[in-house]
Amino acid sequence: MAVAHCHSGPLLFFFLSILFNILPVTFTGSESEALLKFKKSLNDPPALSPWEPGSTPCAKNKKWNGVICEHGIVTGVHLGSLGLSGNIDVQALLELPGLRTLSLINNSFSGPIPEFNRLGALKALYLTGNEYSGPIVANFFEKMQSLKKVWLSNNNFSGEVPSSLGKLENLMELHLENNQFSGQIPSLVQNSLKELYLSYNKLTGEIPNGMERFNKEAFAGNEGLCGEVIGKSCQVNASLGAGAGGGEGEQNGGKVSMAVVTTIVVILSVVLVMIIVMRRKSNDFEELEKEHGDEAVEVRISGSVRGQITGGGAGSIKKTNSSTKRGSNRSGSSRGGTGDLVVVNEEKGTFGMQDLMKAAAEVLGNGGLGSAYKALMNNGLYVVVKRMRELNRMGKDGFDAEIRRLGRLQHPNVLPPLAYHYRKDEKLLVYEYMPKGSLLYLLHGDRGPDHADLNWPARLRIVQGIAQGLNYLHQELTFLDLPHGNLKSSNILLTENYEAVLSDYGFSPLINTTHITQALFAYKSPEAQLHQVSAKSDVYCLGIVILEILTGKFPSQYFNNGKGGTDVVQWVYSAIADKREIEVLDPEIASSQYSIEDMKTLLHIGAMCADSNPNKRLEIKEVVSRIQELRVGGKDTESASLQSMPSLIDLSSG
Numbered sequence: 001m002a003v004a005h006c007h008s009g010p011l012l013f014f015f016l017s018i019l020f021n022i023l024p025v026t027f028t029g030s031e032s033e034a035l036l037k038f039k040k041s042l043n044d045p046p047a048l049s050p051w052e053p054g055s056t057p058c059a060k061n062k063k064w065n066g067v068i069c070e071h072g073i074v075t076g077v078h079l080g081s082l083g084l085s086g087n088i089d090v091q092a093l094l095e096l097p098g099l100r101t102l103s104l105i106n107n108s109f110s111g112p113i114p115e116f117n118r119l120g121a122l123k124a125l126y127l128t129g130n131e132y133s134g135p136i137v138a139n140f141f142e143k144m145q146s147l148k149k150v151w152l153s154n155n156n157f158s159g160e161v162p163s164s165l166g167k168l169e170n171l172m173e174l175h176l177e178n179n180q181f182s183g184q185i186p187s188l189v190q191n192s193l194k195e196l197y198l199s200y201n202k203l204t205g206e207i208p209n210g211m212e213r214f215n216k217e218a219f220a221g222n223e224g225l226c227g228e229v230i231g232k233s234c235q236v237n238a239s240l241g242a243g244a245g246g247g248e249g250e251q252n253g254g255k256v257s258m259a260v261v262t263t264i265v266v267i268l269s270v271v272l273v274m275i276i277v278m279r280r281k282s283n284d285f286e287e288l289e290k291e292h293g294d295e296a297v298e299v300r301i302s303g304s305v306r307g308q309i310t311g312g313g314a315g316s317i318k319k320t321n322s323s324t325k326r327g328s329n330r331s332g333s334s335r336g337g338t339g340d341l342v343v344v345n346e347e348k349g350t351f352g353m354q355d356l357m358k359a360a361a362e363v364l365g366n367g368g369l370g371s372a373y374k375a376l377m378n379n380g381l382y383v384v385v386k387r388m389r390e391l392n393r394m395g396k397d398g399f400d401a402e403i404r405r406l407g408r409l410q411h412p413n414v415l416p417p418l419a420y421h422y423r424k425d426e427k428l429l430v431y432e433y434m435p436k437g438s439l440l441y442l443l444h445g446d447r448g449p450d451h452a453d454l455n456w457p458a459r460l461r462i463v464q465g466i467a468q469g470l471n472y473l474h475q476e477l478t479f480l481d482l483p484h485g486n487l488k489s490s491n492i493l494l495t496e497n498y499e500a501v502l503s504d505y506g507f508s509p510l511i512n513t514t515h516i517t518q519a520l521f522a523y524k525s526p527e528a529q530l531h532q533v534s535a536k537s538d539v540y541c542l543g544i545v546i547l548e549i550l551t552g553k554f555p556s557q558y559f560n561n562g563k564g565g566t567d568v569v570q571w572v573y574s575a576i577a578d579k580r581e582i583e584v585l586d587p588e589i590a591s592s593q594y595s596i597e598d599m600k601t602l603l604h605i606g607a608m609c610a611d612s613n614p615n616k617r618l619e620i621k622e623v624v625s626r627i628q629e630l631r632v633g634g635k636d637t638e639s640a641s642l643q644s645m646p647s648l649i650d651l652s653s654g
Contacts (some may be wrong), residue, residue: 001571005378011619012281013649015411015500021569023165030095030436031057031058031073031074031095031096032053032055032056032057033095034092034093034095034096035051035057035064035067035074035092035096036051036053036075037089037091037092038088038089038092038093039051040076040089040578041086041087041088041089042084042085042086042088042090043084043085043086045083047065047066047079047082047083047084047511048064048065048066048079048082049064050062050064051064057074058072058073058074060591060592060593065520066078066079066082068101070098070587070588071587071591073098074096074098074099075098075099075100075101076099076100076101076102076103077093077096077099077101077102077103078101078103078126079103079104079107080103080105080106080107080126080535081105083107083108084104084107084108084109085107086109086110087106087111087112087114088104090115090116090118090119091558093119094118094119097121099119099121099122099144100121100122100124101117101122101123101124101125101126102119102122102124102125102126103124103126103132104126104127104130105126105127105128105129105151106128106129106130107129107130108130108131109130109131109132109469110130110131110132110133111132111133111134112132112133112134112137112316113127113132113134113140113152113157117140117141117142117143117144119144120143120144120145120146121146122144122146123146123147123148123149124147124148124149124150124380125149125150125151125152126145126149126151127151128152128153128154128155128175129153129155130154130155130158131155131156132152132155132156133155133156133158134156134157134158134159135157135158135160136157136159136162137162138160138163138164139162139163139164139166140162141162141164141165141167141168142164142167144168145168145169145170145629146170147168147170147171148170148171148173148192149171149172149173150165150168150171150173150174150175151173151175152175152176152179153175153176153177153178153179153309153614154178154179155178155179156179156180156183156507157176157179157180158179158180158181159174159181159182159183159184160181160182160183160184160186161181161183161185161186161198161203162186165186165188166186166187166188166189166190168190170190170192170345171188171190171192171193172193172194172195172564173193173194173195174188174193174195174196174197175195175197176197176198176201177197177198177199177200177201177221178200179200179201180198180201180202181198181201181202181203182201182202182203182204183203183204183205184203184204184205184206185198185203185205185207185208185211185225185335187208187210187211188208188211189208189209189210189211192564193444194564196211196214196218197217197218197223198218198219198222199217199218199219199220199222200220200221201222202222202224203219203222203224203225204222204224204225205224205225205226206225206226206227206228206234207219207225207226207227207228207230210298210601211229212228212229213380213413214229215229215459216229216230217371218230222521227356227537231495236524250337253522282475285586296446340352340353340422341353341419341420341421341423341428341430341515342400342403342419342420342421342422343418343419344403344404344406344407344408344416344417344418344419344420345407345408345416345417345418345419347418348418348432349377349379349380349381351377351378351379351381351419353421355377355378356375356377356385356430357427362374363386363625369386369388369389369390369391369486369504369507369511369519370386370388370389370390371386372384372385372386372387373385373386373387374433381432381433382432382433383418383430383431383432383433383640384421384430384431384432384433385428385429386428386429386430386431387426387427387428388426388427388428388507389425389426389427390511390512390515390519391427391507391510391511392424392427392510392511392512393510393511393512393513394509394510396422397401399422399427399510400420400422402506402510403417403420404431405506406505406506409472409473409476411467411468411469411472411497412465412501413465413466413468413469413499413500413501413502414472414473414501414502414505415431415434415493415501415502416431416470417429417430417431418430418431418432420473423448425539430474431503434493434494434495434501435494435495435496436493436494436495436496436498437493437494438489438490438491438492438493438494439462439489439490439492439494439500439545439549440488440489440490440492441453441490441491442494443489443548443549443552443554444489444554453498454498454540454588455588455589455592455594456589456592456594456599457594458498459549459550459589460598460627460630461498461499461500461603462492462494462498462499462500462549462629463500463545463546463549463602463627464624464628465499465500465501466487466492466500466502466542466545467542467620467623467624467627468624469500469501469502470483470484470487470502470538470542470620471620471621471623471624473502473505473506474535474538474620477505477506477557478511480506480508481508481533481534481535482508482520482522482533482534482535482537482538483505483506483534483535483538484502484506484522484538484541485505485506485507485508485520485521485522485537486505486507486519486520486521486522487502487505487521487522487538487541487542487545488521488541488544488545488558489545489548489549491503491504491505492545507519507520508520508522518560521541521557522537522538522540522541523556523559524536524557525537525540525541525614526540526612526613526614527614532614534614535620536614536615536617537614538620539609539614539615539617539618539619539620539623540609540610540611542606542609542620542623543569543606543607543608543609543610543611543617544557544568544569544606544610545606546602546603546605546606546609547568547569547603547606547607547610548568549570550584550585550586550589550599550603550606551566551568551571551572551584551585551586552586552587552588553565553566553568554569555567556568557569568610569607569610571584572603572606572607573607576603576604578609581599581600581603582596582600584603585599585603598630598631601626601630602627602630603626605618605623605626609623
């Protein structure tokens, strides 16, 4: 016995030592050292002054800014728009075994791309808006099989697009726009790939087979590309190539043909210039974005906003001469010709088409109803211009009446249109720009410094604002079957103070019936299969948004094909039935000091809104009332409202 006792002491100490070495406290300490080494490789970053020895990056009461933690482990380093530069110490980042996302967008890093390919466990790499340059070796991404999101846009990368990107089986988003990539596009045909932007590079050759599902904007600005997607035949390029490689007679014939073509082009150019000059003498205003306009003028993205693109490449806005009569007022508030910009809400001042044409603009991205541009007007107002091609159900007078009605709406959680431009084949809507962007991007995009502010009080305030705005629309637009019709996180914008404002509402009377089921999210509600959409369909959409905000998951309901994302409704219903609601809550709020009971209550409200039976869904007024009972700053409080709710198991039976 004595011998056994003698040996048990060292053995116990050995196991205790191992246990102590893997405890979070010690583990976090090593992460602190790794982050401090990483900080040391940067050039004097004052924004990282809170990163100090002796402090803990994942402390609940004082997390290091830009550091994302889950269960006390560093999972993300997000340092966007902090003016950072330097030679990044990748070895230090390797000492963060839990690191899954790295975001350094909108900084001043330069030179060749660092050896981020050593971080084999990364799921997301965001380098947009820096000054990285030079080629990226073909096999750079070969050992990064966990990568889902790669954003290298708005840099100066050159050489061929790395072929190893085509071998990333989990890749969902690839942004390479606004670089100097050249050569042919590698095969990027992963089923997982949902977003692809190769625009505004120097790519050449035929777009590979299997990439037809991406729209032409993904390849714009590459003059040497050809393929059915962009409507440019590759046979022409092939025949030119064959002529270049022919004999001396063929080469001489090619020179003669080229001379003839050049002469014709010069003559046509002179005639075109004369026509433009003559038209300018009789027209004061200009139309926006005709597919075959007389004069195309690229609107350059200014340096101050170069890296703020949330999707899509840098764009150009074309402007053409208009047939508007002289004497049309500058604000365009009249109901004049098709060249007018008609102001329907003057709270932010008045402006006309000329003001819009002179504004510096940037592409914000593409949505279900069209593309969006951000522009700075002369009066200092930032606006968003939305190109809506599907709003063709009504003529000009009907369209004017509907948009004016929307422009008169006034509620702090509803964003009214400021102006519109009408043409038969295209409509423009102008809105005030919201500085924090969309809720979709804040929840699922670059989880940078702004995401750290998305705590429980912020999320509850956002939900309350969404519900109040929807309730207002249901009161003001009662004559519509779908007062909103398109409520989802991408159409919920956030002010500087994270107040929610609803956009893209009230369009159901304007969209062609052939496109409406694809264009509006309300038509994804279960009852839409029976063509029975109603105001309760908006409530269903609200339920999806509430569950999205609480779980932090991207809903599969947003996808047209149903593939991808998380079925938040079934996931939450299953958790509620098993009384394990806390498991579906976003860890970033579930691990906070705020009331779990209030979070569970809101989860139940969202689930009831998303019930498959519209008759069992809550009325919007009741939703507002129940959500208002939850206190924004409530901490560790018991919630009585959860007790009073009917069983979700009974509700789901319908």
